[in-house]
Amino acid sequence: MSTPLLHVNHLEKYYQKTHILHDVNFELNTGEVLTLLGPSGSGKSTLLRCLNGLEAYQQGSITFDGQAVTQKPKQWQQLRQQIGMVFQSYDLFPNRNVLENILLGPLKVQKRTRAAVLPEVQQLLEQVGMADYANAYPRQLSGGQKQRIAIVRALALKPKLMLFDEVTASLDPEMVRDVLNIIRQLADSHAMTMLVVTHEMDFAKQISDQVLFLADGRIREQTPGKQFFEQPQTERAQNFLASMDF
Amino acid sequence: MAHSGIDVLTAGSNFSRLLGGLWVTIKIALIAIIIGLIIGVLLGILRTLPNRPLRFILRLYLEFFRIVPTVVLLFLFYYILPKEFNVNLPADAVATLVFALWVAAEMTDIVRGALESVPQHQKEAGQAIGLTYWQLQRYVLIPQAWPLCLPATVNLMTRVVKTTSLLMLISVMDVINIGQQIIEANNKTAPNGVFWIYGIIFIFYFMINYPLSRWAKHLNKRRLEANH
Amino acid sequence: MSSWAIIQQSLPLFQKGFFITLKLAALGILGAIVVGSICSLIQYFKLPLLNPLVTIYTEIARNTPLLIQLFFLYYAFPQLGLRLTASQCGIVGLIFLGGSYMAAGFTGGFEGISSSQLEAGQAIGLSRWQLARYVVLPQGLALSVPALAANIIFLIKETSIFTVIAIPELTNTALDLIGMYYHTNEYLVVLVVAYAIILIPLSLILTYLERRVRYGTFGN
Numbered sequence: 118m119s120t121p122l123l124h125v126n127h128l129e130k131y132y133q134k135t136h137i138l139h140d141v142n143f144e145l146n147t148g149e150v151l152t153l154l155g156p157s158g159s160g161k162s163t164l165l166r167c168l169n170g171l172e173a174y175q176q177g178s179i180t181f182d183g184q185a186v187t188q189k190p191k192q193w194q195q196l197r198q199q200i201g202m203v204f205q206s207y208d209l210f211p212n213r214n215v216l217e218n219i220l221l222g223p224l225k226v227q228k229r230t231r232a233a234v235l236p237e238v239q240q241l242l243e244q245v246g247m248a249d250y251a252n253a254y255p256r257q258l259s260g261g262q263k264q265r266i267a268i269v270r271a272l273a274l275k276p277k278l279m280l281f282d283e284v285t286a287s288l289d290p291e292m293v294r295d296v297l298n299i300i301r302q303l304a305d306s307h308a309m310t311m312l313v314v315t316h317e318m319d320f321a322k323q324i325s326d327q328v329l330f331l332a333d334g335r336i337r338e339q340t341p342g343k344q345f346f347e348q349p350q351t352e353r354a355q356n357f358l359a360s361m362d363f
Numbered sequence: 364m365a366h367s368g369i370d371v372l373t374a375g376s377n378f379s380r381l382l383g384g385l386w387v388t389i390k391i392a393l394i395a396i397i398i399g400l401i402i403g404v405l406l407g408i409l410r411t412l413p414n415r416p417l418r419f420i421l422r423l424y425l426e427f428f429r430i431v432p433t434v435v436l437l438f439l440f441y442y443i444l445p446k447e448f449n450v451n452l453p454a455d456a457v458a459t460l461v462f463a464l465w466v467a468a469e470m471t472d473i474v475r476g477a478l479e480s481v482p483q484h485q486k487e488a489g490q491a492i493g494l495t496y497w498q499l500q501r502y503v504l505i506p507q508a509w510p511l512c513l514p515a516t517v518n519l520m521t522r523v524v525k526t527t528s529l530l531m532l533i534s535v536m537d538v539i540n541i542g543q544q545i546i547e548a549n550n551k552t553a554p555n556g557v558f559w560i561y562g563i564i565f566i567f568y569f570m571i572n573y574p575l576s577r578w579a580k581h582l583n584k585r586r587l588e589a590n591h
Numbered sequence: 592m593s594s595w596a597i598i599q600q601s602l603p604l605f606q607k608g609f610f611i612t613l614k615l616a617a618l619g620i621l622g623a624i625v626v627g628s629i630c631s632l633i634q635y636f637k638l639p640l641l642n643p644l645v646t647i648y649t650e651i652a653r654n655t656p657l658l659i660q661l662f663f664l665y666y667a668f669p670q671l672g673l674r675l676t677a678s679q680c681g682i683v684g685l686i687f688l689g690g691s692y693m694a695a696g697f698t699g700g701f702e703g704i705s706s707s708q709l710e711a712g713q714a715i716g717l718s719r720w721q722l723a724r725y726v727v728l729p730q731g732l733a734l735s736v737p738a739l740a741a742n743i744i745f746l747i748k749e750t751s752i753f754t755v756i757a758i759p760e761l762t763n764t765a766l767d768l769i770g771m772y773y774h775t776n777e778y779l780v781v782l783v784v785a786y787a788i789i790l791i792p793l794s795l796i797l798t799y800l801e802r803r804v805r806y807g808t809f810g811n
């Protein structure tokens with residue numbers, strides 16, 4: 118790959134006076150999976166939110182798909198169609214059924230026609246095993262089902278990059294595997310470029326092309342996938358992996 | 364209780380005059396509510412914008428209408444519009460204007476509160492799929508805020524209906540004013556008439572407000588159930 | 592005469608009205624709190640006979656205007672042999688109206704207690720009365736404080752309606768002065784300022800209380 122899909126350059130983020138992210142640098146190539154690991158409170162969510170324009174950052178730059186990203190709301194609104202994000206708390210819209218949740222973006226944001234979108238959505242729903250639930254309301258679904266729909270809702274915009282923020286952290290153990298399998302499938306058979314925050318270490322080890330280890334808002338290790346798990350360099354990373362019972 | 368009193372209700376055209384007055388009352392309440400709701404919803408949405416001066420002005424508007432009693436608001440507009448602004452409106456138009464501005468003020472707070480109680484995550488999920496500000500309002504925030512607003516809005520309506528009793532103070536020919544005329548006209552022959560006339564007006568008000576407040580209660584219960 | 596002189600001349604009368612407003616409001620509000628708490632307890636324990644009576648009372652009081660309630664007390668009740676002074680009518684009317692609002696406020700507080708709290712109390716074997724004494728009342732009263740404050744503000748404003756039975760409170764004072772001397776602007780300004788002096792501090796307290804309850808720091 119010549120130019121990376123995403124390039125983060127000297128990113129600095131503050132909440133008021135608190136310095137949250139310190140000089141974050143990394144690149145992500147098309148088709149690659151980057152996992153972002155680190156203890157709770159290390160700034161993983163904050164970084165992801167900066168990458169989707171939900172948070173402003175104070176210094177540094179982001180380049181996406183060859184284009185310098187400013188912090189203008191208008192530009193972010195355009196970019197978000199290409200950068201899908203899935204949250205820990207699913208956040209389906211309770212006032213809309215499954216299909217309406219999924220169609221909102223393609224129809225209203227991208228102004229595509231229902232006839233064009235529907236077959237794609239149908240296929241995505243089948244892919245995640247939710248084809249029978251198109252007319253269900255979020256409150257009728259289990260956590261795992263909601264999360265699968267939330268993933269479809271993001272994919273329906275045909276993004277070039279997907280951000281996953283601890284999407285299995287609120288799920289019962291038996292549901293976790295289903296959701297992880299969907300993400301794995303996206304990486305394997307669709308070559309989706311992804312940035313994944315997770316506490317599922319087995320999964321992270323299988324899926325990662327690249328690992329960023331974050332602690333106290335700084336990148337402490339940046340290694341190819343397997344290497345991080347087999348030979349963590351820093352003591353913090355060793356402790357982190359030990360605490361993960363891995 | 365003398366029996367002559369109740370006859371005052373039915374004598375001549377008294378009852379239909381009372382109904383006529385009631386219609387004036389209802390009409391003013393209805394128009395004020397409709398105008399007030401429209402203005403209030405729009406201003407309520409504006410109050411959720413991060414624009415400080417705008418929020419301050421709208422807050423001031425709300426607090427003024429909250430702190431000054433409605434009787435005083437009526438007199439303020441009744442005396443000051445013609446005197447200082449050379450606007451000569453009939454009394455019922457002044458009353459409609461005051462009530463509409465009051466409803467709008469209260470409504471801004473109901474709408475703002477409901478919009479702000481939609482979880483922040485919902486807003487972010489909407490932004491994450493690229494919705495614009497107004498799309499986010501239209502498809503995500505307002506539909507979720509709407510059921511939260513409804514009970515308070517219906518309660519506000521009952522308050523407006525009750526407040527229309529003040530119309531007589533600025534000489535609008537409402538149901539109470541007409542009632543008083545009838546009482547005075549019959550004071551000699553049927554001193555008990557006062558009991559029946561005020562009684563029927565009391566019942567009129569109850570008949571309008573009771574269903575409304577039951578409805579508000581029902582809506583509130585449904586909202587609470589939907590949350591569980 | 593300058594506006595300022597007009598205002599200054601009227602101040603003694605307004606001062607009288609100010610204290611009448613405060614006095615009648617205070618008595619009415621105290622009475623309303625007593626009536627309201629009794630009613631809400633009756634409703635909470637669903638006492639037979641009394642409970643339906645309370646329901647009827649609160650529905651009537653809440654769904655009719657204070658102005659008509661006052662007219663009844665002042666003009667119609669003497670026909671039944673019950674003669675009260677205007678001030679007495681005002682206080683009774685305010686208690687009648689306010690009692691129903693206070694009852695709703697307290698009841699709302701009781702209902703706001705989370706069901707897990709009630710279950711926790713039942714789980715350690717508390718009886719219905721013990722549950723009320725140790726769980727429902729202390730927590731419920733704390734939760735109803737914002738409603739209480741809102742009702743107090745509401746009832747103070749309602750005293751302006753006393754003008755219709757010629758009680759010389761603030762609004763009546765202003766209307767009388769306007770009728771006599773026509774200095775409309777000056778008197779209305781004093782009137783609005785007088786209400787602001789009473790109500791702005793209260794409304795600030797209300798905002799503060801609402802915040803505290805929302806963040807659940809009450810009673811801690």
Ligand SMILES: Nc1ncnc2c1ncn2[C@@H]1O[C@H](COP(=O)(O)OP(=O)(O)O)[C@@H](O)[C@H]1O
Pocket residue numbers: 132135137155156157158159160161162163164
């Ligand atoms: N809205 C906010 N305001 C202030 N500080 C925040 C906010 N959100 C997160 N933080 C702080 O930023 C740091 C990183 O948080 P976060 O990105 O959520 O960590 P992680 O996702 O790795 O657990 C934490 O110390 C957290 O307390």
Ligand SMILES: [Mg+2]
Pocket residue numbers: 161162163283
């Ligand atoms: Mg996080």
